[in-house]
Amino acid sequence: MNEINTRSAKMEDLSTLLEFEQGIITAERPFDPTLKEDPISYYDIKKMITATEIKIVVAEIESLIVGSGYARIEAAKPYLKHSNYAYLGFMYTDPKHRGKGVNAKIIEALKEWCRSHDITELRLDVYSDNPSAIRAYEKVGFKKHLLNMRIGL
Structure with missing residues (x-):
């Protein structure tokens, strides 16, 4: 299997990242x-x-960008034990490269930045x-916490 490398996103990655954003929207x-x-x-x-306060990470296989994700530092509610937390988003893996551990590599790189x-x-x-x-998220250690509910009027 080809090695998955992660790095910070650069402006030169913008066209690929915009395509990934549309892939996320289509999937959601x-x-x-x-x-x-x-x-x-x-x-x-x-x-x-x-x-x-934001870190976008891309994953590459043989210099081809195959995934993305970000961590955004936010202030926590004043009643929580932690004063800040990182919100993860923009999590995307090119469909041709799913199941290879791309998401896990991106999350690990974001965890390092957060630490x-x-x-x-x-x-x-x-x-x-x-x-x-x-x-996929439970596989890398996330646990269900809250359920957000809605109703249209």
Whole structure:
């Protein structure tokens, strides 16, 4: 198997990252009836690449970008034990490279960055009707915590 390497995202990666963003939206659309019709965008990726409180990591196999993810440092609620946490998002693996451990490598790189910023808590959101995503996150140590509920009026 080819080695998976991770590195910080660069502006030169922008076109690939924009494609990944649309891949995420396409994958999530069946789980979320509240999304507007296309075209939509979730992120300001250019701004995120240069932000000091956000780390975008890409995974490469033979210099080809095959996955992405970010960690964003946020202030925790004042009643929690930790003062800050990192929110993970933009988690994407090219469908041709799923099942190879790309997501795990990205999360490990994000964990390292978080530790270097004294972050001790990681959080992310996943659709409750997406068992494959839930399994992927549980596989790297995440546990279910809260269930977010909604009702349309």
